[in-house]
Amino acid sequence: MKGLKDKVAIITGSGQGIGKATALLFAKEGATVIVAEYNKDTGEAVATEINEAGGEGRFVQVDIADRESVQALISDVVETNGSIDILVNNAGVIKDNTLEKMTDEEFDRVISVNLRGTYICTKEAADIMCNQSSGVILNAASVVALYGNFGQTNYVASKAGVIGMTKVWARELGKYGIRVNAVAPGFISTDMIKDIPENVIEMMLKKIPLRRMGQIEEVASVYAWLASDDASYVTGTVINVDGGVVV
Numbered sequence: 001m002k003g004l005k006d007k008v009a010i011i012t013g014s015g016q017g018i019g020k021a022t023a024l025l026f027a028k029e030g031a032t033v034i035v036a037e038y039n040k041d042t043g044e045a046v047a048t049e050i051n052e053a054g055g056e057g058r059f060v061q062v063d064i065a066d067r068e069s070v071q072a073l074i075s076d077v078v079e080t081n082g083s084i085d086i087l088v089n090n091a092g093v094i095k096d097n098t099l100e101k102m103t104d105e106e107f108d109r110v111i112s113v114n115l116r117g118t119y120i121c122t123k124e125a126a127d128i129m130c131n132q133s134s135g136v137i138l139n140a141a142s143v144v145a146l147y148g149n150f151g152q153t154n155y156v157a158s159k160a161g162v163i164g165m166t167k168v169w170a171r172e173l174g175k176y177g178i179r180v181n182a183v184a185p186g187f188i189s190t191d192m193i194k195d196i197p198e199n200v201i202e203m204m205l206k207k208i209p210l211r212r213m214g215q216i217e218e219v220a221s222v223y224a225w226l227a228s229d230d231a232s233y234v235t236g237t238v239i240n241v242d243g244g245v246v247v
Contacts, residue, residue, distance in 0.1 A: 003229030005030030008081045010073070012064055012121060013091025015042030017190040018140070021220040022088060027055030029224060031086070034077055035059045038091070064091050064117035067124075074124045083132060086227045087125040089118040089139045092158075096151045107154045114158035115165075122169060130176045136227050137173075139166050141184040143242045159184075163238055170236030179235040181226050186242025189213040209244035 004026060014023040015037035027033045027050040035050075035057055037043030043059040050057030060076055063069040077084055092114045095106040122137055129135030144152060145159035163182055170180040187193075187204050193213075205211055219241050225231055226239070240246055 003232075004224065004227060007031045007085040007227075008034070008077065008083050009086035009088065009227065010034040010036050010077060010084060010121075010125065011088040011090055012036045012062065012117075013038075014088075015039045015046055018185065018188065018216045018219045019088070019090040020046050021216040022090065022223045023057065024050060024053075025217070025220045025224050026086075026227070027053070027057055029228075030055075031227075032056040032081060033058070034073075034081070036062045036064075036073055036091075038063055064089075064121055065112045067120050070117075070120050070124050074128065078128060084125050084128045084135065085132075086136045087121060087129075087138070088223055088227070089121050089137070089162075091117060092140060094152075094155055096155065097153075098151050099153050102153055110154035110158050111161075114155070115161045118162055119165065122165075126169070126173060126178065129178050130173070133177045135173075135176075135178040137169065137178065137180045138223055138226055139163075139180070139182040141166070141182040141238055143184045143186045143240055143246045145184065146240075146246050166238065167236050174235060179226075179231070181231075181235060182238045183219060183222050183226070184238050184240045184242065184246075185214065185219050186240065186245045187213050188219060188241075189215055207245055208242070209247070212243065214241060214243055 009026050009031045011023045013019040014035045023033045035043045035047045047057040047059040062073045139162050141163045142159040144156050166182040
């Protein structure tokens, strides 16, 4: 992958799942990875795994919904690593419920983390990238933002908002040499699906043309490509990694 070596990449929510796979892949490709994670145990574990494999990884605890916490993260990275070349806004939460049963607290929490958190991280990192006249910002969307999903009013709203912000930021930041793109995963095999009944999983698989769930590494590889120089003329786009479920 051209252009990841020696780049400084912040990956939020990289203590597990897609974020972890992305952090490990970026490190393997030569990037210095900041494991920006709220959970101290998982964040430190991923950073340790990167370093033991011969890469460069460092854990920094952050709550992306809190501006002061994000500002502390950005200051730490600039002071320690000198620059921020890549930001992957991967962190997110799910609190599913039907519209009838959803509480304001459930709605607000998902919007606060998934949408506002992505906004805060991007705003703080973009200031650094604009001064550098370079940078890559990658946002975690979802295919449900494109077609909706039962019981996910808050999550769908947050991810649809992320797609919208991605396109706005690509327009606004392009003149500074900053590319902004989003990745929209479909049905991916992560810990988040472990409690889904088997019959529901079988029903979902029938809707996927490739007839299987995606793997976290398959999403990570798209992030890596978008962050690399191989995608130097790609901005403002959303790439679905969904096995064809949205065609």
